[in-house]
Each structure stands twice: as C-alpha cells, then as structure tokens.
Amino acid sequence: MNSALETASSGSKDGIGRPTMPARRVAVLTGNGTLFAGFTFARFRHALAAMDSSVIAIGxxxxxxxxxxxxxxxxKGEGAxxxxxAVAPAxxxxxxxxxxxxxxxxxxxxRGSAVMIARYTDTNTGSAAFEALVRRAAWSEPVEDGLMVTGRAGAMADVVGAWRAIGGRLAQPGLYEYAPVELTDADRARIANYLAQPVAVDMLGPAALSDRTSPAFSTLIRREGVLVGWVLASEMADHSIRYEEAFLDPVYWHSGIAIGAYHHCYAxxxxxxxRDSIATYYTNSTRPRMVALTRRRFAPIADRIDxxxxxRSTGRATTPDSLNRKGKPHEHRRA
Ligand SMILES: CC(C)(COP(=O)(O)OP(=O)(O)OC[C@H]1O[C@@H](n2cnc3c(N)ncnc32)[C@H](O)[C@@H]1OP(=O)(O)O)[C@@H](O)C(=O)NCCC(=O)NCCS
Incomplete structure (x- = not known):
C-alpha cells in the first residue's frame, strides 16, 4: 500500500504513558490500496489496485x-x-x-461534491447496521431509488425477443440499425441536445460514459443513419455485464425499437x-414506465429483482467528534 496519511492517529495511554489501546487512525488512501480489498465487494476491488482521481478510499x-x-x-458531473x-468485526x-x-x-x-449518495438493498446482510450508521451521521432517511434486475443473458434475450412490439421493428429492416458506438460530430451534437431534455434527466450519454462502456455489449440506435438512442453496458470485474443506460428519442417510443436494441445486446x-452469463440493469424510480415494465416483463425470468x-448527505459536517479529531473511540457516544 502506498497511502498518504492525512489524518492524525489516536490511541490511549495509561498514567505512566504505556499504551492501553492499539493506535487507530483513518487515512485517505492513494496509490495501491489492495491491502484493504477484503473490506469491499469483489466487484469493486479493482478500483483499489490503481486509484485514480475518481476513487475515494478511506482506510x-x-x-x-x-x-x-x-x-x-x-x-465530474455525477457527484459522489x-x-x-465495512469495519473488521473485532x-x-x-x-x-x-x-x-x-x-x-x-x-x-x-473534491467538489455537494451531495453524496449511497445505494443499497435492504436484503443485504448488514443493511440494518449500515442504515443505523448513516442515520447516526445525519444522512437522509432511505428512499426507494429503483430496481436492480439480475438475470441470464440467454433468458433476457428470449423474453425481449418474444415481445410482440419487436415485430414492428423486424418488419422494417433497413430503417433502424443497431450500430457500433462510434460517434461523429453530428452524433455528439444530437446527444448533447437529447441530454438537455427532461426525459434524459440524470443520464450521461455515450460520450461521457465512453471510458467504462464495453463496445461489444453496447449499441447506438440509428434511424436512417441518424442517431436516435443508445444502450450502453460495461463489463464488471466478475465478467457480468451491467447495462448502464438506455435512451430513445421519445418520438420513437412504442415502436419496439428500444426493446430491439436490448434484444440485440442481450443476444x-x-x-x-x-446464455448463462449474468446481465444486470438498474432502473431508476424517476422512470415509472420502466419500473412497471421491469416488474411485468422481467420478474418472471430474472434470477432476482432487488x-x-x-x-443522501450534503457536504456539511454532522458529527464533529469522529475518531481522529478527538482521538478517543466512543467519544461520539457522549455527544
Ligand atoms: C456497518 C458497519 C460499517 C458499522 O461500523 P462500526 O465501526 O461498527 O460503526 P460505529 O462504531 O462507528 O457506529 C457508529 C454508530 O452507528 C450505529 N450503528 C453502527 N452499527 C450498528 C449496529 N450493528 N446496530 C445498530 N446501530 C449501529 C450506532 O448508532 C453507532 O453508535 P453507537 O455505537 O454509539 O451506538 C459495520 O457494522 C460493518 O462493517 N458491517 C458489515 C459490512 C456491511 O454490511 N456494510 C454495509 C454495506 S456496504
């Protein structure tokens, strides 16, 4: 580990200066933080190996x-x-x-974030402790944020492929194309225009997501050559494919085009x-149509829907008596 210790250590001593409690400290980790890999999920461990400026790791x-x-x-542009x-049980x-x-x-x-968010499922062991912890740190009360669907690529492809709506698209070959994620200047201008619309709230688009998009599992949707949407996916450390974002110009909704794009990617x-490789996608509560569709269509075939x-937290300090500042564990109990 190459960690920059930016905080003071704590520990206590008896009357003649002998330590009675092991020294404790928390530190912003930089460089290689893999010594701490056991304290996070397997899918996030790669982030500790070579931490860039987008990773915040506190050990x-x-x-x-x-x-x-x-x-x-x-x-940048996404918040924190x-x-x-996680903390060692002892x-x-x-x-x-x-x-x-x-x-x-x-x-x-x-680093410039005004709002921080943490997402979790209440089926995780540890969620009760986590909720108590963030409540103690004066984060907001939990709110439903969306659904996470975990399924198998083959079954997902079968389900979307069998939808009646997809027939409309298949009846018009040549009109629509599921194209590689290669952006022209005209595409970039259209994307910027789409992202400015309320229907695309919170979306990032193919240009901003390009560093984590996996081209083999992503597609642009073109209508007569013009970009009208996208499905973007990334490959996780465990080789599952996470479908990160899907967008279609509202003019073409209800045409089966978006379903066709998903079918293309899952297939x-x-x-x-x-067929048994894992595909996940997340659908946000701000998109109720997609949430309803997910419950109706994917619930019967998904491995799980969480x-x-x-x-959420704002950047304001809420517990001024945390470990390093006063140096005494449990001091916060007396706050
Ligand atoms: C959640 C976790 C990180 C808390 O770490 P911790 O060092 O025990 O937390 P703290 O001692 O700082 O607790 C601070 C406050 O949070 C609350 N809290 C923490 N754990 C709690 C628990 N198990 N039950 C109830 N309240 C709890 C309490 O208000 C506590 O203050 P108190 O001890 O004065 O009552 C730890 O339980 C853990 O590692 N769990 C397993 C991993 C996990 O599930 N992580 C969450 C999902 S990523």
Missing part, C-alpha cells in the same frame, strides 16, 4: 493493520457515490465506521459469453 488502521474501508467514486463501508461499535464515512464525506466535499452477450434504497 482504517488499528494497531498497524487494515481494519476498515469506506470506498466510493467522485466523477459511497459504494461500500473493532466494530467503537466509532470507526462513523469516522470512515465522515472522512469519506469530507474528502468528497474537498450478443449470450453469443459471446454464453429494490434499491438510497441515502
């Missing part, structure tokens, strides 16, 4: 050993997202988790990675 060190991690991202927080309930998320929040603020995934909850 907890107790007695010289890694003892916890708060990991998240902070991307806390992806995971040192839980001593203020480390709180110190981790407070330091993570401070670091996100320092290609099934072909390249196998309700995603979100908590």
């Amino acid at each position: 907890a060190i107790v007695g010289g050993h890694p003892a916890g991690l708060a990991l998240g991202t902070c991307r 997202e806390l992806l995971s927080v 040192v839980r309930r001593s203020g480390i988790g709180l110190a981790l998320i407070e330091t993570w929040r401070e670091e996100a603020t320092r 290609r995934q099934a072909c390249l990675l196998g 309700t995603i909850l979100a908590v």
Whole structure:
C-alpha cells in the first residue's frame, strides 16, 4: 500500500504513558490500496489496485493493520457515490465506521461534491447496521431509488425477443440499425441536445460514459443513419455485464425499437459469453414506465429483482467528534 496519511492517529495511554489501546487512525488512501480489498465487494476491488482521481478510499488502521474501508467514486458531473463501508468485526461499535464515512464525506466535499449518495438493498446482510450508521451521521432517511434486475443473458434475450412490439421493428429492416458506438460530430451534437431534455434527466450519454462502456455489449440506435438512442453496458470485474443506460428519442417510443436494441445486446452477450452469463440493469424510480415494465416483463425470468434504497448527505459536517479529531473511540457516544 502506498497511502498518504492525512489524518492524525489516536490511541490511549495509561498514567505512566504505556499504551492501553492499539493506535487507530483513518487515512485517505492513494496509490495501491489492495491491502484493504477484503473490506469491499469483489466487484469493486479493482478500483483499489490503481486509484485514480475518481476513487475515494478511506482506510482504517488499528494497531498497524487494515481494519476498515469506506470506498466510493467522485466523477465530474455525477457527484459522489459511497459504494461500500465495512469495519473488521473485532473493532466494530467503537466509532470507526462513523469516522470512515465522515472522512469519506469530507474528502468528497474537498473534491467538489455537494451531495453524496449511497445505494443499497435492504436484503443485504448488514443493511440494518449500515442504515443505523448513516442515520447516526445525519444522512437522509432511505428512499426507494429503483430496481436492480439480475438475470441470464440467454433468458433476457428470449423474453425481449418474444415481445410482440419487436415485430414492428423486424418488419422494417433497413430503417433502424443497431450500430457500433462510434460517434461523429453530428452524433455528439444530437446527444448533447437529447441530454438537455427532461426525459434524459440524470443520464450521461455515450460520450461521457465512453471510458467504462464495453463496445461489444453496447449499441447506438440509428434511424436512417441518424442517431436516435443508445444502450450502453460495461463489463464488471466478475465478467457480468451491467447495462448502464438506455435512451430513445421519445418520438420513437412504442415502436419496439428500444426493446430491439436490448434484444440485440442481450443476444450478443449470450453469443459471446454464453446464455448463462449474468446481465444486470438498474432502473431508476424517476422512470415509472420502466419500473412497471421491469416488474411485468422481467420478474418472471430474472434470477432476482432487488429494490434499491438510497441515502443522501450534503457536504456539511454532522458529527464533529469522529475518531481522529478527538482521538478517543466512543467519544461520539457522549455527544
Ligand atoms: C456497518 C458497519 C460499517 C458499522 O461500523 P462500526 O465501526 O461498527 O460503526 P460505529 O462504531 O462507528 O457506529 C457508529 C454508530 O452507528 C450505529 N450503528 C453502527 N452499527 C450498528 C449496529 N450493528 N446496530 C445498530 N446501530 C449501529 C450506532 O448508532 C453507532 O453508535 P453507537 O455505537 O454509539 O451506538 C459495520 O457494522 C460493518 O462493517 N458491517 C458489515 C459490512 C456491511 O454490511 N456494510 C454495509 C454495506 S456496504
């Protein structure tokens, strides 16, 4: 690990200066943070190997050993997202988790984020502790944020392929094309125009997502050569494919075109990675049509559909007595 310790260490001593409690500290990690990889989910571990400016990793060190991690991202234009927080079981309930998320929040603020979000499912073991922790740190109460669908590429392709709506598209070969994600200047201008519309709220588009888009599993939707939509996917560290974003010009809604695009991508995934390869997609609560469609169409074939909850924080300090500032674990109990 090559970590820049930006915070002071704590620990306590008895009357004649002998340590009675291992020194504890939390630190902003930089460089290679893989010593802390055991404190996050497998799918996020690659982010610790070579941390770029989009990664915010805060490590907890107790007695010289890694003892916890708060990991998240902070991307320009997207705000900050806390992806995971975990503390070694032996040192839980001593203020480390709180110190981790407070330091993570401070670091996100320092890097320009005004709002931080954390998404989770209430079916995860640990969600109750996590909710109690963020409540303690004065984050918002949880709200439903969307649905996460996990299924198999082959079954997903079969389901969308069997939709009646898709027949309309298949009856018009040549009119629509599912094209590689290669953007012309005209495409970029159209994308910017689409992203400015309310229907595309919170979307990032093919240009901004290009660094994490996996071309083999993504497509642009063209109508007579003109870009009218996209389906963008990325390959996760566990080789599952996450469908990140889909957009279609509202003029062409109800034409089966978007379904056709998904069919195209799922079928290609099934072909390249196998029918049983995992495909996930997330649908946001702000898109009720998609949520309803997901429940109706995908629930019968999905491996699982998780309700995603979100908590949010502003950049304001809420617990001024976290681990490093006063140096005494549990001091926050007396606040
Ligand atoms: C969630 C977790 C990170 C909390 O870490 P921690 O170091 O124990 O948290 P803290 O000691 O800083 O707790 C601060 C406050 O949060 C609340 N809290 C934390 N864990 C709690 C729990 N298990 N039950 C109830 N409240 C809890 C309490 O208000 C606590 O203050 P208190 O001890 O004075 O009552 C830890 O339980 C953990 O690693 N869990 C497993 C991983 C996980 O599930 N992470 C969440 C999903 S990514």
